[in-house]
Structure formats: C-alpha cells, structure tokens
Amino acid sequence: MVFSYNWLKDYVKNLPKPAKLAGLLNLYAFEVEEVKNPPAGGSKDWILDIDVLPNRAPDCFSHIGIAREIAAITGLTLQIPTAEIKENKDIKTKDFVSVEVKNKQACPRYTARVINNVKVGPSPKWLKDRLKVCGLRPINNVVDIANYVMLETGQPLHVFDGEKLEGKKIIVRFAQKNEKIVTLDEEKYDLDENILVIADAKRPIAIAGIKGGKLPEIDNKTKTIILESANFDSRIIRKGSQRLKLKTDASWRFEHGIDPNLTESAINRAAFLIQKLAKGKVAKGLVDVYPQKVLSRRIKLDLNYLERLLGTKIPAWRIKDILKRLGLKLKVSQSQSMTVEIPTFRLDLSIPEDLIEEIGRIAGLWKIKAVFPSVSLIPPKKNFNIFWEEVTRNILKGAGFTEVYNYSFINENDRRVFGGKELIEVENPLSVEQKYLRPSLIPNLLKNIQKNQRYFNDIKIFELGKIFRKLKKVEEKRELTGVIVGDEFYQLKGVVDLLLHGLGISDIYYDEYQATPEESKLAIWYPQKCAEIKVGQEEIGFLGEIAQKIIDGFKIEKKVVVFDIDFEKLQRLSSEETIYQPISRYPAAVRDLAVLVPLGTKVETVLNKIEAIGGKLIRDIDLFDIYEGEELPQGKKNLAFHIIYQAKDKTLSSREVDEMQKKIIKTLEKNPEWQVRK
C-alpha cells in the first residue's frame, strides 16, 4: 500500500528523511518496496510503498497506523488530529433516516450521521494532491473527504444522497435471490443470499463494505448526505468480494478485519471535514447500532518465557517503555510477569507470543546475538528413502545416464496415451499443458528426447520422481524411469542388471510381457520387444522398446528403449549386505562351445540346458558372441559361449572337463534343430 510522506509528517514531528524512514521501517516493522516522487506535475512529496503485513492490516492500512508505528520505533511524539464537530440542534438525524440491522453478526456496528445543506463541489488542492499521491482519483469534496478519512484512519466510509433514499430507511440485510444492483461505476451485479447489502425501504443501494450503488449517488444538486461508517464481518465481505469478483479499497480493508470501535471517531472526523470544506450542517445525534461493544483484552506476559523464547534478556524498564510507545497499557507489573491491556485497534494481539514479538521487534530482532542451542546428543535417524535414492542415482550416473527433473503434470495428448480411469485431474490448471497429475514418468521423458535430439545423438536420461494414481484413494509413489535413444535394448537391459546388482538384488529375471486387457488398448510398448522385470516372483517394472506409433506421435526420430521401475518395490528389495563368496583354490578350465540354433530360440533355453548338465562344476557361462549372417544357413544364428569349469574341492582333470563338454554337446544335439559346431 502507498503512503504519503508529507501526510505522515503531519502526525510525527521531526520525521526522519524518506530514505532513512524506509530503512527503519524495514528493520522494525514492514518492508518498504519503494520510495519515489509523485509523477511530474504532482505535488512535492514522496510516495512510500509499504508492504503492510497482513496481520497488521486492521491498524496499519492507514496513515495514522503507520505514524503510530514510526513513533513507536523512533520514540518521537505522535500527534493525531482531533475532530470537534458542531452539531446543529435544529436538525435531528432521526428525522432524515432510521437504521435497521437485520443480521448483527454480519454487521457488528453501524454508525451514521446526516449533514444538511452541503455545497458539493471540487475539493481544495491539498486534499486532491493527497488522494492522488495515494492513487485515488478526486471526485467531489464530499466523496473525497470520505476517501481521505479512510486513508487517514483505515475506516471505509460511504456517503448517500439522503433525498434519494426510499422511505428514509437504511436496512442492513442479505440480498434476496434475483436482486440486482448497478454500482457507482455503472456495472451491473446479480446478487444472492450470500451477499450483504445496504438497502432502503425498497431495494439495495450499496453492496455492504464493497461498493456503493448508483441510485443514491452524490451529485452537484445533493443537499443532504448520509454518512455511513460501519463494521462488517470480514468473512462475509471476503466471500461476497470473491463471488462478485469485485475488490475495492473498502472490501480489502474489511476482509482483513477492522476495529468496530473505529467507526465513531472516523465518522466524526469526516463530518468535521465536510462541515469545514463543504459548509454543511451536522444534524444532532449519531445513529449507532452497536449491540455488543468490543472491549479491550488483557494478556499476561511471563518475563522468563519472553527471555527463553527470544534467547536474549530485555530489561523490564525497556519492556515497559516499548509497551508505552506501542500504546499498550501496563496494568499489573510483577517481578516475573506483566499484565497488559491491548487497545481494540490491535486485532492482531491475542496471545503472549504476539506480545513477545512486539517487544522483540521494537527492541530490534536484528540485535539478538546468535547462540548455539545446548541439546542432548541425539544422532539423526537414517532416512532410507533418501539413502537408496542416492545409491540408485549414483549407479545410473556411473552408467552414463543424466538425471532430469520434469513437471509433475501431463497434458491432454499424454492422457490419450498414458491416461486411464486412475488419472487425477487438476481442478484449476494453469494451462492445458498441466491438466493432469502424471501417472507415469515416460511421457515427459519422451518430450525431453524430442527437445534434445537436435543437439545430441546419444541420449541417456533418467528421472526418479513421484507419480500419481487414484485407486481407492489418491496414491503417490516413487517411480524410476530411464530412457535410451537407439536400438539399444540389450544395453539398457545391462544397465538394469547393473542397477539391481548395485542395490544388492540378485534374483532377477525377465519374463514375457503380459498385457492386461486394459493395458493392451494403451499399447505403449513395441509388441514382442518388451519384458517384465522380475525379482523372485514379484514384477517390479518393465523394460522394452516404445511402440513406433507413440514415438511418431512424440516426433522422435530414432527408436527409444525404456525401463520403468516401481521404486517403492525396488527399495523394499534392496539390501546393503554383500556376502563374500570364497575364491576356489583349484584352477579353472575354459572350453568354448558354438551352437547353431533357429533365430527364434532364446539364449536362456540353451543356457538352461548347459547348466542342467554341468551343475556345480560349471562356475560361469559367458555368451561372448551372437552371429547372424549370410554364411550361416537360412533362419539360423550362431551362439558362442565360454564355459568355465571349476570345482570347489578339487582340481578337475582335463579328461573330466572333456567328458563333461562331450556330454553337453550330446544333449544339445538331441534337439534336431540345434547343431553344435566343431
């Protein structure tokens, strides 16, 4: 909110220079965004743009409030203008208007005054200047004074033309369904039962606490005015303002809450100024509907607690001085406690901690010295989620993968491919790109490839992040997804093996991908180039090539292979334990074996056969070459293995090894389609 420096100067003598003042406010009260001069042609003044903290809106959305703050910080004297109105005994307020408040909770207080014989006209220059500095447009003296008093005191005021009211009545009530109002700026609003209005005998004449209606507008012929200074419930004003999408200087103040005791001094101040500047006569009697007077609260402050919370000692005399400067009354003072009376304009002070903040703030939070806490030596708990995430990331980094962080959202197009009934929709998305929570990390990784393929040939990226699904309830879980560009299924399979071994998982195998009926419709995987990654009997994720249609849809030029692993499952299976396997003291013998098999034969089938025969005497079988080519018979491929023979308890003689090898060859050749090459 913007404030006029000159205006503040009226209330605080010897006000520090603007830049210095801004510095003080920064350290002791509110951040000052900017100090600047009014635009050319304006008055000679400074505009202070102050970020009043939201809890201080009730007292500091006003020049008097800020002046009071400055006085408290600096110790300078505060001079608030007084309003001595002269009521005219011949005219009586009640002859012009009667006020009825239908809902006392919505409107805790309603004060009104009548001023007769006003001369509506332009405001004097000084008044216009001040409004302009504060960003308001001058209209006429009566309306300008109402606005001026709002900027001065924080109390929004409203003015009606008394002769335009039907039935000389003001009724504060909720609107009825289908009621309408045209506001001062000629906008039409449809009202409903949630919106509080000010009405005359017939119709709404203002949206309470938000904006005045066109009907009783002040014009040049206006003679009798009714001044309104009321207090409205902050929640009701906030709801109304949101419903009508209408924010005004008044609604903004009301929704932050205002002291009901402020209405009277504000209305008197306005009446005083109107009397002075628009020559009106103030009718006798203040209308004041105030059924439940708000009284000041008391807070008991424990001085030990103050010291313990701030971690610094503030002497009692200094505390008393600060309380006084802030306008807080010390009622009872004991050695260890003080009882303080809080004036009603400080809506923000209700618990001892609030008072401690005030004392710490004015004493200077920045002066508190840093002191390390003395606490018991309790070692931090190990966070296993973060530990395993880190191990995983480091393995993938070592395997040449770069980590990306993508948005947690996907768009409508992604939904068609990756969505399902479990998708979670954002109620208020920022854009169509962010309409749903991601159910998979794959779509955004594919977008990464699309964007990067212009610059890089080799793309290996992964993400470890949350995905979201709605099952019985919303479920979020960590997913680990890696992608590689190119026809690189086996390379990525090797990475998955490396990763799982690095996480201490051994019982890994790859199974045929079985699409559920629902999944088959989505078909993101290339048929027959996709596997389920299994550990024991549990499926933990998928490895495969992405279907061509999808790759085309994402405008990706090359093949893409992906692993997509449920990280929650992966972590559950991970283990830090590695058990040493004794190295055999007996020598190993290596024999090579090449076998010609049909193209459709799986390596695993051949391996299983060899292992079944070799049993414990085979330490390892290493597939070192797969060859398909013209020299080979049609429809065949050649698999070449190193078979490593080694026993744990003896040296194998070459005769034993050769016999074993012969036995293997014989068994393999039982299959008429297989041919061992000699």
Place this chain on the structure above:
Amino acid sequence: MVKINLKLLKKRAQKEIAQAGDLKLLNEVFKKYLGKKGELTFVLRSLEKLPKAKRKKVGQEANELKNYLKVQLDQKIVAIKERVKKETEEKEWIDITQPGKKPLVGHLHPLTQVRKKTEEIFQAMGFTVTEGPEVENEWYNFDALNIPKDHPARDLWDTFYLKGGLLLRTHTTPVDVRYMGKNNPPLRIITIGRCFRHEATDASHESNFYQMDGLMVGPDISVANFKATIQEFFQRFFGKPIEIRIRPSHFPFTEPSFEVDMTCSVCGGKGCSACQKTGWMEMMGAGMMHPNVFKNAGLNPKNWQGWAFGMGFDRLAMMKYKINDIRLFYSGDLRFLRQF
C-alpha cells in the same frame, strides 16, 4: 707356452669385451671364451694333461682369469642395459597436450547435488531428514498451520486443487506437523521436497519448485539459537563467513515471525547489483512455532517451543551455480544438465 697363452687370451678377451656394442655381441664374446667350447674352458679342461707341478699353478691362474672375465662381462651387461634404457627414454615421448579419453559418465541434476550438500550440513548438526506427501489435504497444508478457511492469509499461497478435494502442497511445512504428530520432541528435522504454486512462471517463479523446511523443538529453543544454526548452515554452504539479519514478518504458523537476510554472497555486504546495493539478500521466512501448530500436532505448547523456517530451495541452487532462470531446472535440456 700355456702361460703366454693365458696372458694373451686375457688381453684379447678384454679388448673384445670393450668393443662389444650390444648384448648379442657380448654373448658371442662369452661363448668364445667361457662357452662350452670356449678357449678358456678348453684350457681348464686340458689341465689334467699337465704335469702335477705346473697343473696347480696354471689351474689357479686360469680360474682367476675365468672369474675375472665373468665380472667384466656382467659389468658390461649392466652398462649396455643402462645405455639402451637411456636411449629408449630419450626417443619415446607422449604428446601431453593431446586430449585425454574420458570415461563416459552421466550427470546428477544440480538440485540433487545441492540437496545432498544441504542435507549433509544439517545432518552434521543432528538434523534428521524427513519427507511427506506431495498431494496433501487442506488440514495439513492450511488448517493445522493456523491458516483458517476463508481467511485472507490463504491468498498468500496460490494453490492447485485436485478434483475430489485434495490439493498439491504449497510448501513443505505440513511435514513439520506430520512429523510432530508421530515423534516426540526434542527434535530437529529438515525437509526438502517438491511443492506447487498456482502462479505464472517466469525466470524466478515456477509452478513446480522445491522448498526446504527446518524445524527444531525443545524445552528452550530460542530465536538466538535459530540465528546461530542458520548462520552455520549458510557459512558451510557458501564456504565463507556470513552474517544473518532477521527482520519482522508475519506467517500464521509462527509467532514471532521473521524474514531472514544474509550478507550478500556476491559482494560480501559492500553492496552490488545482486543485492540492490543493500549488502543483504533475503533468504527465507522463519519464526517460532505458533502454539496452535503444536496443539494441532498433538503437543502441549506449554512444554515445547522451537523455531521453523522455510525457503525456496531452487534459489539456493541458483545462487550457488549462478543460474539466472529457474525454468532451466525443469527443462530437461541436456545442454544445461551436462554442465553439472
């Protein structure tokens, strides 16, 4: 005759050893004199034909000569090997300016790296690293933090709502309440996690971002303790002396509340463009946990007090690496990511 022969033989052998330029030639010399059919070997073998009186004398001389030649040959071998080594060393060289072959490794996201560093610093000060859900409910995100419904304070957090009533957490502070609900003080925790704000994106704002939250609760944890702890964190993080300044602020879940400034990491407090010539950089919001939050977490505020802070984590990484646009973190752009 034999006597003369030995003297001559010695002279000839000496000369030939001296002249042999490499190991092959030297081997020839060895064979010629000391080999199976060597001249000296022949002399030694023919000793038995000599009369007894002479045999002893000649035998002694021939054996001495044999030992002498062996030593000479050995010395020469060492000398030649030395020379060859030296020559090779002079000839062979490596162009040390030719580029090395880098093993291909990947890159961890800068936020991952800064996160690790941050967690390590706090863990060293006894903080446990915690987490919480990204999809939250209104209670934990707002109500429990003393931000009532229909209160203008809620406007400070622009929120993404999900169909069905849940929301995306706007800060990591709900984790404080969740943790306190399950763990009794004294406690020290740090949370770094993804948060969401419904606001337009630009170079310094993102709808997806990371926040760091810290909480320390005990019987007498104070503002002064906060200052010391957070100053220590920043000093370790930036690796230089740093001052902390706190100023009044307001958050519904802390009382007192403050803004936390640190000496500008660029100019060290002298004033520069990075700190708008103030010498200070605004780093985080913090405060002493509000009694209502303790109550909402099931703790008795009469027994416990403590500080909490929350700060934009992306900004910390941006300061560390001098990154000027937060959107780069979420761009997946390998030209950016491969720099880390």
